[in-house]
Amino acid sequence: AGDVIFIHVTLVPFIKAAGEMKTKPTQQSVAKLREIGITPNIIICRCEHSMNTELRRKISLFCNVPFEGVIEEKDVEHSIYELPLVFQREGLDQLICKLLNMEDRPSDMSKWQDVVRSIVAPHSSVRIGLVGKYVKLNDAYKSITEALYHGCIANDSRMELVKIDSEEIERNGTGVLENLDAILVPGGYGVHGTEGKILAAQYAREHNIPFLGLCLGMQMAVVEYARNVVGLKDANSTEFYSDLKYPVIILLDKDFKPIARVDKKYDHNNSSDSCSPKDGTLRLGTYDCVLKDGSKAKSLYKQDVIHERHRHSYEVNPDYLAQLEKDGNFIVSGISPNGKLVELIELKNHPFFMACQFHPEYQSKPHNPHPLFKAFVSAALANKKK
Structure with a gap:
């Protein structure tokens, strides 16, 4: 008793x-x-x-x-x-x-x-587009949606969330992205809809719209930059294609060496979004991330080392980092303690363009929003006022 x-x-x-x-x-x-x-x-x-x-x-x-x-x-x-x-x-x-x-x-x-006061009577509003592969499922991206609400609460703002099917962008172009204050591209698996995510990242970069990419969203932002800025026109991820000229996203084994994907091309006619790696290592759980001095990420977190939750297998190919960072705009602002794995990227000459390999939404709370979501909503509000 x-x-x-x-x-x-x-x-x-x-x-x-x-x-x-x-x-x-x-x-x-x-x-x-x-x-x-x-x-x-x-x-x-x-x-x-x-x-x-x-x-x-x-x-x-x-x-x-x-x-x-x-x-x-x-x-x-x-x-x-x-x-x-x-x-x-x-x-x-x-x-x-x-x-x-x-x-x-x-x-x-x-x-x-x-x-509650911020929810009931906010002083402003913001229109955020979520470009995903599973937007037709009502409960998909629930943690991300809640984290966005937390960011809005911190900014005393009401959110209008516009869910956009990334395959619709592939079919009809980026017109659906107009009149958004910010764009978020979340994670996912498989090739379906990824070109739409790449187009969303390109639109946000070229139009100076605040952008936040999570997990696969970060990988597609890297692919977009490699293709359209660095000039690696056929850049892509080995999750989708086994024979690539520019594999900027790859599998790494436990010793951080590249692993070949299953020895066949992705079946584009298969509705499944599963694509099993061969001898791949799933990076699951909480890992440390070292933030770069002078970066936007470090100014937001106000820490040297952060701890974030992960669930992914594919990584940014370290062999292409020199080319990506050559122009001084693309910055790897967060990296694993051993210096092998890219955790956070940002664009220096953009109002707010950040993407991370981890899932910050899992550590956000109503009265303690995650720094990335809080800053993302703040950037969206600033963009709206232009």
Whole structure:
């Protein structure tokens, strides 16, 4: 007792035909839990309308939960980030402390209040284009979307997110990118839609539109620069083609030596986005990244070494770095501690053009946005004001 509590989240639906809320689904789900030996201490009731005292007492009685343990979670008006404030008003924090025999100290929710205020009544707005391969799937890029919202909260701004299918750009050109304040190209796998991502990176570079590339998005930005600035017209990634004249993106083994891809060309007629490397090494988890002195990245992070999460196999080919950096515009601003792997790139002569091999979205929080997303939204706002 006092070590563990069970909190059960359940639905209390409103039946329009009956004109009332029904507790039967809650009673049934609690009964099923008891069959496997779990008795809830707290029941959080998701609902469209406010629950009256009679309804709460009914749930308390038939589910054998104290009246104060029946917590209302009514649909919020603006954002899920309103919920911590809702739960505090319901006394959930005090109840949890009581059940766990913990000291109940006053909660400072000022940061959450600031977050909600920025969402409910922002002082500005920004239009950001997300150029991806899976935009038709509603939950795709969820972490990136939330990280962008965090960046908007920090900049007291509302975001209009425009999801753009990268294959549409391949078919119809870059007209869909007009009237955007910034462009983000996320990760992905396989060749499908990659030329659209390359075109998006080129459009952002040539039109001075703030750009942020993540994982594959960074790789395609490197390919674009190699093709259109350095002059390596057939540059591409060995993830898609095994026989390339300019393989600027390649597989590296554990000793950081190039690995040949599976000995066949990518099947363009195959709808699958899988492309398995031969003896490839998946770089998975948190790794250190050393930031370059004087770079925009270092000015944003305000650190010499950062720690970011990764999930990828392909890398920027180190054999082409000298050509990429020759003009002084292309800068490798973040690199692995051994100096072998490119982690961050940026363009010196661009308002904001940054791309990273890692996934910064996984470390972003509503009241502590990731520096890259915060700066990206700030750059988008500056671009809008031009």
